[in-house]
């Protein structure tokens with residue numbers, strides 16, 4: 233009886249999780265991401281986005297001026313003052329795109345990463 237109950241519990245978990253996994257796969261990565269800035273790093277909601285038009289929004293949560301520069305794309309925000317928000321719309325093909333803050337020493341201290349497009 234105990235074994236039967238365990239088997240039933242396993243079947244229930246499979247039945248509930250399978251459709252969720254299927255829909256997540258069908259949806260794929262998001263077409264938007266949030267990149268909040270701070271000393272020193274970008275707090276991102278995702279590092280993987282869907283190819284096509286990608287909207288990146290964010291806010292400078294720190295006390296210094298920051299920017300967001302996709303070095304290989306030559307796309308960047310203005311210098312964002314503390315407390316201010318930004319929006320960057322990119323057309324992205326699948327690939328890996330490094331990003332940094334170009335204020336001296338900010339990238340070395342952690343304001344860098346790579347956005348993966350699938």
Ligand SMILES: [Cu+2]
Pocket residue numbers: 297298299333334335338339343
């Ligand atoms: Cu910075």
